[in-house]
Structure formats: C-alpha cells, structure tokens
Amino acid sequence: MATEIPIIMIREIAYTYPNGTEALKNINLNIFKGELVAIMGKNGAGKTSLIRTLNGLIIPTQGNIYIDNESISSKSIATLSKKVGIIFQNPFHQLFSNSVEEEIKFSLKSFVLDKEEIQIRINKILHEFNLEKYRKRSPLNLSGGESKKLAIASIICRDPEILVFDEPTLGQDAKEIEFFINLIKNERKRGKTIIIITHNIEFAYEYLPRTILMTDGQIIADGPTKEILNNEILIQQTSLILPQIWQFRSALKENNFPKTGDILSKNALISYIRNYLKNKSLKI
Amino acid sequence: MSLEFLNAFKFMKKNSILHNLDPRAKLVFSIVYTICALLFTEIIPLLFIFLSLVPLILIGKLFKQWIKSIRGLSFLIIFIIILNTLFISLSFAIAMILRIYIMISAFSIFFLTVDPNDLALSLISMKIPYEFAFAFSLAFRFVPTIANEAQNILDAQQSRGYEMQKKGLINQIKNLFPLLIPLIICSIKRAFNVAEALESRAFGSRKERTYYYSIKYTLKDWIFTMYLLLFLTFTIFIRIQFNFLPEFLMWSLPV
Amino acid sequence: MDLIKFENFYYRYKGNEEYALNNINLKIEDNKFILLCGETGSGKTTLIRCMNGLIPQFYAGFYKGKVEFWNGKNTVETPIADLSTEIGIVFQNPENQLIAMNVEHEIAFGLENLGVPVKEISKRIKESASITEIEHILDKAPFELSGGEQQRVAIASILVLEPKILILDEPTALLDPYMANKIINLLNEIKSEKNISILISEHRLDLILPFSQQIILIKNGSIIEHGYSEQVINGINFQTLRLNKPVIYSIFSTLKKENLYNKNIPASIPEAVRSLK
Numbered sequence: 001m002a003t004e005i006p007i008i009m010i011r012e013i014a015y016t017y018p019n020g021t022e023a024l025k026n027i028n029l030n031i032f033k034g035e036l037v038a039i040m041g042k043n044g045a046g047k048t049s050l051i052r053t054l055n056g057l058i059i060p061t062q063g064n065i066y067i068d069n070e071s072i073s074s075k076s077i078a079t080l081s082k083k084v085g086i087i088f089q090n091p092f093h094q095l096f097s098n099s100v101e102e103e104i105k106f107s108l109k110s111f112v113l114d115k116e117e118i119q120i121r122i123n124k125i126l127h128e129f130n131l132e133k134y135r136k137r138s139p140l141n142l143s144g145g146e147s148k149k150l151a152i153a154s155i156i157c158r159d160p161e162i163l164v165f166d167e168p169t170l171g172q173d174a175k176e177i178e179f180f181i182n183l184i185k186n187e188r189k190r191g192k193t194i195i196i197i198t199h200n201i202e203f204a205y206e207y208l209p210r211t212i213l214m215t216d217g218q219i220i221a222d223g224p225t226k227e228i229l230n231n232e233i234l235i236q237q238t239s240l241i242l243p244q245i246w247q248f249r250s251a252l253k254e255n256n257f258p259k260t261g262d263i264l265s266k267n268a269l270i271s272y273i274r275n276y277l278k279n280k281s282l283k284i
Numbered sequence: 285m286s287l288e289f290l291n292a293f294k295f296m297k298k299n300s301i302l303h304n305l306d307p308r309a310k311l312v313f314s315i316v317y318t319i320c321a322l323l324f325t326e327i328i329p330l331l332f333i334f335l336s337l338v339p340l341i342l343i344g345k346l347f348k349q350w351i352k353s354i355r356g357l358s359f360l361i362i363f364i365i366i367l368n369t370l371f372i373s374l375s376f377a378i379a380m381i382l383r384i385y386i387m388i389s390a391f392s393i394f395f396l397t398v399d400p401n402d403l404a405l406s407l408i409s410m411k412i413p414y415e416f417a418f419a420f421s422l423a424f425r426f427v428p429t430i431a432n433e434a435q436n437i438l439d440a441q442q443s444r445g446y447e448m449q450k451k452g453l454i455n456q457i458k459n460l461f462p463l464l465i466p467l468i469i470c471s472i473k474r475a476f477n478v479a480e481a482l483e484s485r486a487f488g489s490r491k492e493r494t495y496y497y498s499i500k501y502t503l504k505d506w507i508f509t510m511y512l513l514l515f516l517t518f519t520i521f522i523r524i525q526f527n528f529l530p531e532f533l534m535w536s537l538p539v
Numbered sequence: 540m541d542l543i544k545f546e547n548f549y550y551r552y553k554g555n556e557e558y559a560l561n562n563i564n565l566k567i568e569d570n571k572f573i574l575l576c577g578e579t580g581s582g583k584t585t586l587i588r589c590m591n592g593l594i595p596q597f598y599a600g601f602y603k604g605k606v607e608f609w610n611g612k613n614t615v616e617t618p619i620a621d622l623s624t625e626i627g628i629v630f631q632n633p634e635n636q637l638i639a640m641n642v643e644h645e646i647a648f649g650l651e652n653l654g655v656p657v658k659e660i661s662k663r664i665k666e667s668a669s670i671t672e673i674e675h676i677l678d679k680a681p682f683e684l685s686g687g688e689q690q691r692v693a694i695a696s697i698l699v700l701e702p703k704i705l706i707l708d709e710p711t712a713l714l715d716p717y718m719a720n721k722i723i724n725l726l727n728e729i730k731s732e733k734n735i736s737i738l739i740s741e742h743r744l745d746l747i748l749p750f751s752q753q754i755i756l757i758k759n760g761s762i763i764e765h766g767y768s769e770q771v772i773n774g775i776n777f778q779t780l781r782l783n784k785p786v787i788y789s790i791f792s793t794l795k796k797e798n799l800y801n802k803n804i805p806a807s808i809p810e811a812v813r814s815l816k
Contacts (some may be wrong), residue, residue: 276504401641481635
C-alpha cells in the first residue's frame with residue numbers, strides 16, 4: 001500500500017458557499033482503492049460538502065483533487081459521475097420514470113451502449129437487487145425500503161469505481177441494513193472503493209474499518225474506526241456517543257469489575273462476561 | 285436568468301425605519317410608485333422618480349440586495365433596449381427601462397422589508413379570510429425550503445449523469461422532467477405533511493381566532509402614508525400640466 | 540387509566556386493497572413511556588395517525604371498529620381540532636411542521652387556532668419554552684435552527700396544547716447521536732414533570748430501550764405483542780422481528796442461549812451491570 005497511489009487524493013481544499021458559510025477548511029485526505037471508509041461528525045460539519053467535491057457538484061475555491069491520479073478540476077460533473085457514484089439520502093429526489101426499468105435505463109443514458117447491452121445490465125441489476133418483480137411498476141409506488149434500493153441500483157448499474165453513500169441506514173430496519181451490508185461487501189469484492197457518511201455508530205464500529213471525523217469543516221481524526229470511536233474526547237467534540245461496547249466497559253470499570261482494561265473488542269467483552277458468569281456460578 | 289435575482293425579494297430581518305413600518309404603509313408605497321412610473325414615458329420625470337427611491341433604499345439598508353436585483357435584470361434590459369430601439373426609439377427604450385426599474389424596486393423593497401407574518405396580518409386587516417392570508421404567508425415560508433429541495437434534486441440527478449440540455453426547445457423541456465417530477469412529488473408530499481401537522485394543531489377549527497401578534501398603524505406610518513399621497517398628487521399634477529412645463533422635462537435622445 | 544382504546548379496529552387507505560391495520564386491540568395508558576416498534580412498512584405511522592383522528596377524518600379510507608378516548612370522545616365523531624388538546628403528535632420531519640416565521644409564534648400557533656386569550660398564550664409559551672430549553676431562541680426563524688433545536692421547537696409547540704399524551708414518529712431520525720440522546724432524555728423529563736404519556740415510534744432502539752416502560756410490537760399491520768419492557772424484550776417476538784436490536788441485547792441473548800445467563804435481558808447499560816453483580 002505504501003507505493004500505491006491513492007485513488008482519491010485531496011490536497012488542501014477549501015470551500016465557502018456563496019452566502020459566506022465556510023463549509024470546508026484546508027482538507028487533506030488520501031483514500032486507497034478498495035477501502036471502506038466512514039465519514040462521521042456533527043450535522044453541519046462539512047460531510048456532505050466534502051463528498052460533493054468528489055463528483056464536481058462543488059468546486060473547491062482552493063486546492064486540488066485527484067481521482068485515479070488525474071486532476072478533476074477541468075472535468076464535468078457528467079464525466080466525474082461515471083467514476084464517482086454518489087447516492088444521496090432521499091430516493092424521491094431522483095425517482096421520476098414510468099417504471100423501475102425506465103429508471104435504470106435513464107441512469108445508463110450517458111453511456112454509449114447498444115440496446116442489448118442495456119437490457120443485459122438492466123436484467124442483471126434488477127436481479128441483484130431483488131427488484132425484478134417490480135420491473136414494470138412505477139417507482140413512486142414502491143415502499144420506502146424498495147425505493148431506496150432502486151436509488152442505489154440506479155447508481156451501481158453505472159459501475160462507478162468509487163461509491164459514496166449519504167446516510168444509507170437512516171430509517172431502515174435490520175433486514176434492510178443487512179441487505180446493504182451484503183451489497184457493500186459484494187462491491188468491495190469487485191474492487192470498488194466505498195465511502196459512507198453515517199451517524200450509525202454501531203454500524204460503523206462493526207463494518208467500517210476506517211473513520212474520518214469532521215468538525216467545523218475540518219478533519220480532526222482519521223484512522224481505524226475501533227480506536228477513534230474509543231476516544232472520549234473526539235466523541236465529545238463531534239456530537240457522537242460511544243459504541244455500546246465501550247459504554248459497557250466504562251460502566252464495568254466504574255463498578256469496580258476487575259481487569260476491564262483487557263476488553264479491547266466485542267468478542268473480548270463477550271468472553272469476559274462469559275468467564276465472569278462461569279466463575280460466579282462456580283463460586284455458588 | 286440567474287436565480288440570484290430572486291434574492292431581491294427575500295425578506296431579511298433588519299432594524300431600520302423602513303423595516304419597522306406597518307406593512308400596509310409599504311403596500312401603499314409600492315402601489316404609489318407603480319402608478320407614478322406608469323404615468324410617464326419621458327426619461328427625465330422617470331429619472332427623478334427613480335432617484336427618489338434611493339434615499340429609501342439607503343434608509344432601509346437594502347442597497348446590496350437591491351443592486352443584486354438590478355444585476356439580475358440586466359439580461360432582460362438588453363433585450364428590451366434592442367426591441368424598443370428597433371421599433372420606436374432609444375429614448376423610449378431607456379424610459380421603459382427606468383419604468384421597469386422603478387416598479388421592480390418598489391415591490392422588491394416591499395418584499396425585502398415585510399415579514400411574511402405581518403403580510404398575512406395586513407391581508408387579514410383588509411378583511412381577507414384567514415385561510416387565504418395564511419396560505420399566502422405559508423408559500424413565502426416554504427420558498428427557501430423548496431429552492432433547497434430543487435438544488436438537492438439537481439445534485440441527485442447530476443450524480444446519475446443527467447445533464448442540462450443546451451439545444452432544441454422541445455429537448456430542453458423534455459429534459460426538465462427529471463427535475464420537475466421529483467420536485468412536484470416532493471412538494472405534494474410536503475403539502476400533505478404540513479396539512480396533517482396543521483390539522484393536528486386545530487388549524488381552521490374556530491371562526492374566532494386569537495392573534496398573538498398584531499400590527500398597528502402608528503404616527504410614523506401615517507406620516508409616511510401622507511408623504512406618499514402628496515408625492516402621488518404632485519406627480520399626477522405634473523402629468524396633467526406636462527405640456528405647460530419647461531422643455532427640459534421632455535428631453536429625449538436624438539435617436 | 541386507559542387514555543386511548545382501539546377496539547377491533549381495521550383500516551385501509553383509499554385505493555388500497557390491503558388493510559394497513561388489522562384487528563387492532565390496544566390500550567394506551569396514562570403516564571407511561573411507550574416504545575412502538577416494528578419493521579419498516581409494518582404500520583407504525585398509520586397507527587399513530589389513528590390516535591388523533593387524522594385517520595379516518597383526514598386520510599379517507601375504509602375502517603371497521605372504533606378508537607375511543609378516556610373521556611368518551613372518539614376518532615370518528617370528535618373533530619381533530621377537539622382532540623388536539625388531548626393527543627399531541629410530533630411528526631417525522633420537523634421542517635414540515637414549523638410554519639411560523641419565528642419560534643415564539645410557532646409555539647403560539649396551536650393556541651391561536653383554539654382561540655385561547657393572549658395572556659394565557661403568553662404564559663403557556665413561557666412554560667413550554669422553559670421545559671424544552673428554548674427560551675434563548677424565541678426570536679429566531681425556524682430555518683436558522685439546528686436539527687436538535689427544530690425538534691425541541693416542534694415538541695414545545697405541541698406541548699403547549701397540554702395534551703395527556705405526546706406521540707412522536709421517529710423523532711431522532713435526522714439527529715446526530717448526541718442530540719438524539721438529549722431529546723429522548725428531554726422527553727423522559729417532560730413525562731415526569733407533566734405526568735403525561737410519551738409514545739415513540741423508533742428504529743434506534745438502543746436510545747429508547749433504557750427509558751421505555753412498555754413496548755408495542757407491530758407486524759404487518761397487527762399488534763403482535765404489547766407489554767412491559769422486561770417481558771417483551773425477553774420474548775420470542777422481539778427476538779424474531781428484524782429490528783435494530785442493541786448490542787447488549789445480542790450479547791446477553793447469546794449468553795442466555797449458552798445457559799450462562801438466566802435473568803432478564805437488560806435494556807440499558809446500567810441494568811446490564813446490575814444484572815451481572
């Protein structure tokens with residue numbers, strides 16, 4: 001990894017909105033191909049502004065961004081969106097076609113593909129996302145969960161190298177989140193780089209290896225998720241809360257349970273309690 | 285035409301004499317200036333009327349926003365100059381531009397300094413039913429929200445490769461569907477959400493409604509209204525006596 | 540005392556063949572903190588709309604059975620406006636509930652509609668603003684506020700109507716974790732101070748479980764369980780529903796399966812620690 005060039009290189013970018021709000025201040029960031037990264041922070045910290053710079057929706061007022069070792073400053077959004085697929089929070093901001101099939105077709109419009117190839121891609125994506133039964137249905141008649149899937153499908157069918165999700169687990173139950181987790185696992189296997197903005201601490205802790213913490217338009221931490229979410233000062237600064245595992249460990253420590261410092265992971269916690277309970281029952 | 289032009293009509297809370305006047309006095313202001321603008325087709329009188337707006341703009345601390353609206357209009361202005369010059373005369377064209385500036389400024393000042401709430405209250409005081417006045421102020425309240433939504437929709441569609449078309453009128457219209465349909469759907473959903481929230485807070489349940497805030501005409505407002513009426517009377521007088529007044533008022537460019 | 544009573548209630552939205560709610564028999568008590576949870580599409584929002592008359596008065600559709608209140612009012616004959624002083628609902632997106640140009644007027648709005656005298660409105664605004672800690676932003680415009688502040692304003696504007704129950708539909712959805720936690724704590728305080736019931740529909744169970752006294756489980760439009768939290772959490776329904784269960788739940792239910800732990804699965808961290816001692 002040391003000799004590899006990051007697929008995304010952000011060098012000292014800053015951005016101020018026309019109304020004067022400084023959304024991004026001196027951001028420096030490297031993301032390597034195949035990584036799975038979480039971006040977390042308070043509302044208004046600059047997370048969505050940052051991802052918008054990746055496909056050209058926002059052009060930084062200073063600094064440079066390189067994707068695949070090429071500067072993106074002169075590229076159009078249409079071009080960049082082929083490399084960077086951003087899936088925003090609200091699927092109803094994009095669904096408009098007469099049918100689910102048409103919706104996918106629309107996403108493929110900017111690619112030069114013959115009719116057969118388009119049909120193949122549509123079939124494949126509908127199958128992958130379990131939306132085949134809704135093929136002819138209007139996207140506006142889908143349930144919340146299905147429409148979110150369709151929104152994701154309509155970006156993934158374009159096969160971008162980099163996938164960016166804005167709050168994908170919002171309002172989702174366990175089975176929908178499980179589908180999403182499998183989805184990102186599959187995409188990762190295919191070599192895609194995935195960036196996820198999330199507030200879901202437990203989700204990030206469990207599935208996202210690297211976390212970037214933002215506050216006030218700046219990156220204040222960047223590293224392994226498990227470490228960062230264990231840092232009480234950082235947690236406080238960014239309006240997050242400790243994952244339950246660490247909360248539990250703190251509570252055990254406060255209640256004078258022995259050797260809580262050994263608990264360094266979820267499995268370690270389970271083992272700890274297991275042993276504790278075994279010892280307890282032996283004493284009786 | 286840039287959407288920035290709309291900024292000229294966005295209310296912003298400020299502490300100025302103009303902001304503190306009763307909204308009805310400001311409505312009188314907009315109407316009076318519009319009438320005055322329509323009375324003349326000659327450059328000089330219109331110029332005077334236009335310049336009389338400037339002190340008000342400065343008092344209301346509205347200069348920056350007002351300049352933005354002028355800039356936003358510039359495209360339209362060029363269009364008007366060309367058409368009018370071709371068909372009538374350059375003088376007429378300039379006069380028409382001044383007219384437009386006066387009318388737009390008059391209403392811009394109104395919208396910039398009237399709180400939508402107060403607007404609703406002034407409509408009610410003119411015996412307009414509460415539901416209509418409320419719907420009006422609600423529209424204002426949601427303009428920034430809908431503008432924001434439109435931007436989010438554009439972002440989402442562009443992220444899937446959607447591009448704004450540059451050629452072909454029919455194409456351009458068809459190309460707006462990916463933007464308009466989500467906007468309409470989201471607005472309808474929002475309307476339902478707002479409606480059910482209003483219902484749940486007893487909206488429209490009683491004829492006898494309390495008004496927590498009220499607007500009252502004070503001495504300042506009467507003075508301002510008097511000034512406006514005098515201004516109007518004076519302007520009408522000038523119009524009627526126009527042909528007996530000094531030549532310079534009727535000056536026009538030799539084109 | 541039962542505040543709201545559903546008796547054999549069915550409902551389907553106009554134009555839909557399927558019933559959104561099937562044979563609901565439910566009693567909502569006073570002075571309780573209740574969690575309503577279920578998978579997406581199970582009917583949570585629909586159920587909430589039934590509690591103040593929006594269904595069937597605002598959302599036309601076909602219904603059977605009845606929904607009654609402790610004072611004899613019901614959702615068919617009593618106008619929604621009359622029910623607004625008994626049942627308060629804070630909907631999902633605060634943006635769509637804040638309609639005034641400043642916070643103070645927002646809070647006054649409901650009372651204005653009811654014809655309450657200005658002096659009384661003034662008094663109640665002070666109270667509401669104080670309990671939701673928004674006294675310092677009374678003159679701000681709603682769109683200038685942060686998500687947490689907006690949520691508190693929405694809550695204050697309903698609280699001011701002095702309902703016996705405050706119902707919230709996914710109140711923490713748009714909030715960051717710290718803010719979400721603060722709001723749930725605030726709701727618990729409001730319950731104690733005002734002696735009202737709080738009913739929350741939520742996906743983020745880890746935040747609510749420490750506070751909830753009762754849990755209602757809904758699946759495919761039917762209530763599959765309603766009972767005290769300790770009961771429901773340890774039951775088979777809670778286990779099988781695809782809900783976002785807290786990490787401590789999965790830890791302790793695993794240990795329970797291994798027969799190492801035989802007490803109630805804890806709903807909060809302090810409870811978990813206590814149960815180990």
